Each structure stands twice: as C-alpha cells, then as structure tokens.
Amino acid sequence: MEYDVIVVGAGPAGSVTAAAVAHAGYRILTLEKNASCRSPCAGYISNTINTDLPDDSVIQSKITKMRTYFPDLSFHDFELNGFVVDRPRFDMSLALEAKASGAEIKWNSPLERNFPDGVKFRDETTDGKIIVGADGVFSKTASLLGLQQQRFAVCAQYHLKGIELIPGMCEIFFNADYAPGGYVWIYPTGGGSAKVGVGITKGKSPRSYLDDFIDNSPVAKRLGGTKTEYITGALPVGGLRERLCFGNTLLVGDSAGMADPVTGAGINNAMLAGEMAGKAIIKALENDDLGHLADYEVRIKKLLGRPLSRSLEKRKKLEACASNELLQEQLPELWVTFKQYWE
Known part of the structure; x- marks a missing residue:
C-alpha cells in the first residue's frame, strides 16, 4: 500500500504531525521502533503549550x-505555570489521538532503510510520498540522509x-x-x-x-x-540542525535538534513543530507540490532559530x-x- 505520509517515531512530534495530516483525510503510517511509547525525560510541560492536552489524567503534578x-x-x-506529565501515558495519548484521526500505527517497527522505491521496516517495504523523521536524538532517518550525529x-x-x-x-x-x-x-x-x-x-x-x-x-x-x-x-544539545527539509523528507523534534541545549526542554517545541510540519505537508499534498515543504523549515527557523542559537552559546559556556x-x-x-x- 502507498501512503501519503510515513512518520518515523511515535513521540510528541511524530504523533502531532500524524494527527494533523490524518485529520485532513490523508493516508498516514507511523512506524515506532518500540512496543509502546517510552521516554526518559522528566516530563515538564509549560502551560504556554499551544495545543490541548490529550487527557488530563496524564498530569502528575502542577x-x-x-x-x-x-x-x-x-x-x-x-x-x-506548568505541570509534570507521565511521559509514556502522555505520548501514548498523542499516538492514540493520531490513530483516532485515521493514522495507522505499527509498533515494534524500526526503520531499516529508505529506498528510492520504498521504506523498509521489519520484513516489509512500503511507499510514502512524504517521510517525516521524528525518531529522536539517534534518528535513523537523519542517518539515512547522511547527517552527522548531533x-x-x-x-x-x-x-x-x-x-x-x-x-x-x-x-x-x-x-x-x-x-x-x-x-x-x-x-x-x-x-x-x-x-x-x-x-x-x-x-x-x-x-x-x-x-x-x-x-x-x-x-x-x-x-x-x-x-x-x-x-x-x-x-x-547541539542546537537546531542547519537543514530540516530534504526533498520529500522533514525532520521534527529531537531528530531536528529542537530540544533546548541548556535546559533539555523539548516537548513544547516538538509539538509546535508537529503542527507546523502538518500544515506544510497538507499544503504540499493539496497542491501536489513538494516545494511547499520548505515552508516548514522557514517557519521553524523564524520561531526557534534565535532562542536555540542563544541557548547553544550558553551551553558552551556552561561546559567551560x-x-x-x-x-x-x-x-x-x-x-x-x-x-x-x-x-
């Protein structure tokens, strides 16, 4: 089966992207290497988050x-003004929201290769018009693009x-x-x-x-x-990657270096990136023009480029x-x- 979008990773960035595009009626496949959602971070989210929480029960404390x-x-x-969330439950809620919007999710399905004629995972190969790399700091998607490890x-x-x-x-x-x-x-x-x-x-x-x-x-x-x-x-902790858009492939969340290099905070930025990636992808699919994907990179750099660059300089001084x-x-x-x- 050919999908409109294949999202690699079911963390906040990937699930928000998948939900947005699936809600618009497109065929979405999310590949998650683990059997369920898991995350090692403390799970602090600011109340400035620009999307509703999927479920208040994931909040552990104000x-x-x-x-x-x-x-x-x-x-x-x-x-x-924020709260601590149970990260596995929080991430799973976002993944299930994407599924409810129409996205298909395959667990225990690590990306193996992205061929010119298909994406390979486990023993399967499938096609996707657009690929979204939302697979974290050790992103396989970024590696297949030839990018250095951050x-x-x-x-x-x-x-x-x-x-x-x-x-x-x-x-x-x-x-x-x-x-x-x-x-x-x-x-x-x-x-x-x-x-x-x-x-x-x-x-x-x-x-x-x-x-x-x-x-x-x-x-x-x-x-x-x-x-x-x-x-x-x-x-x-290396800051925002220089490029986020590579032909039909976008990088979002930690795979794009969107966590703050000093604080490590990344959930809010990841979800923001998912929303922006979703809008750019929908526009590209509606117009059958992958050139619209570049809008995502422009908007992210406009919003996150300066603060993440400043934080990276602070990170260097902190390590000194x-x-x-x-x-x-x-x-x-x-x-x-x-x-x-x-x-």
Whole structure:
C-alpha cells in the first residue's frame, strides 16, 4: 500500500504531525521502533503549550515555581505555570489521538532503510510520498540522509517515593561534582514522590553521579525514599540542525535538534513543530507540490532559530565551568530563570 505520509517515531512530534495530516483525510503510517511509547525525560510541560492536552489524567503534578540551586546551595526562585506529565501515558495519548484521526500505527517497527522505491521496516517495504523523521536524538532517518550525529547529553532518572518535597516546586541543582556539564533535577509527581534525575555531557556514567547525589549530597536526607523505577536516555544539545527539509523528507523534534541545549526542554517545541510540519505537508499534498515543504523549515527557523542559537552559546559556556567556583560565579548568565541570561 502507498501512503501519503510515513512518520518515523511515535513521540510528541511524530504523533502531532500524524494527527494533523490524518485529520485532513490523508493516508498516514507511523512506524515506532518500540512496543509502546517510552521516554526518559522528566516530563515538564509549560502551560504556554499551544495545543490541548490529550487527557488530563496524564498530569502528575502542577508546578508553580522552579528553585535553582548554586553549588553552595543558595538558591533563586522563579515563578512557573506548568505541570509534570507521565511521559509514556502522555505520548501514548498523542499516538492514540493520531490513530483516532485515521493514522495507522505499527509498533515494534524500526526503520531499516529508505529506498528510492520504498521504506523498509521489519520484513516489509512500503511507499510514502512524504517521510517525516521524528525518531529522536539517534534518528535513523537523519542517518539515512547522511547527517552527522548531533552532540547529546546522557541522562539517568529514578522515581522515588516517600521523600521530602516542596509542594508545587521543581528543583534544579548545579554542581560540578554531581552533574558535570549539566544539572540534577527533582520534579514532584504527587503523593511524596518525584522524578529525580541527572543529565551530563562528560565524566563517568550518569547513574553513578545520580546515586552519589541521592546518597551523599547535602540534600540526601530528603531523598531517602524507595526507588520504584530507573530509566536512562539521551537528548540533543547541539542546537537546531542547519537543514530540516530534504526533498520529500522533514525532520521534527529531537531528530531536528529542537530540544533546548541548556535546559533539555523539548516537548513544547516538538509539538509546535508537529503542527507546523502538518500544515506544510497538507499544503504540499493539496497542491501536489513538494516545494511547499520548505515552508516548514522557514517557519521553524523564524520561531526557534534565535532562542536555540542563544541557548547553544550558553551551553558552551556552561561546559567551560569545570569547577564549582566558576559555576557559583557564572550561573546567572547561563540559566533561563535569571534575568542575566537574557541580557
């Protein structure tokens, strides 16, 4: 069967794209390499998200403030308006919304090759007029286009229960001893539980840093609960790719480098990109002209190019802070909740 669009990846970017185009009446196939949706990120979403949540039941907690800690544990509070979601359930809700709009989803179906005469996955080959690469930081789609692997941070996260939290507060810890090139996060999930994780760009394994933080840091007494889940992952920190459109192929979400290089936040940008990709694809199909796909790249660069470029420069400076003394001095220029970051 020939599809109008083949979407590789059932994360937020891919599912939003698939839902938009399927809703317009086109034939969509989504290929997901895993048996179900999974994600290693903390799952914070700002209330500025420009689309409705698929299901309020995916919300684990409301967030009203972020507390950012310097290495000496002095801190800076910043008001937020967002929430933490259960990422696997959140992603699955978006995938099911795409399916309800008419998209077909094939699980356990990693992309193998994109031939001139068809897309191969598992033991099948099918055709698609347009290909959307929404397959994450280690994008097979990007690799088949001949693109280099972007720089990435490696992450580790526990779900801890029975710990001491500050209601409505997500906490960010900068300390070169526990998170070189990155930070430790605590995101509450309700009922005395939280996602506690670390993202780093250098040093030893992220799990060893995370264990050390939980067991030996100055806030260790607050974190002496029960570990109920452990996950690992990676996120791009190389900034927005120079090109997002390649003939009949688009890159969206992490495969396009849309996560913020400093904070790692990427859900809002991924869903925004899915909406924009969907509009460009519909226009291309309506007019039988793939040239309209280039509109997507133009619009994304207009909206995300400058902020992601600024963040990439901040990322380079953050990694240059190899000591806690440098972090203590320079952090206000490197983290988004400080006004110095934006000056």
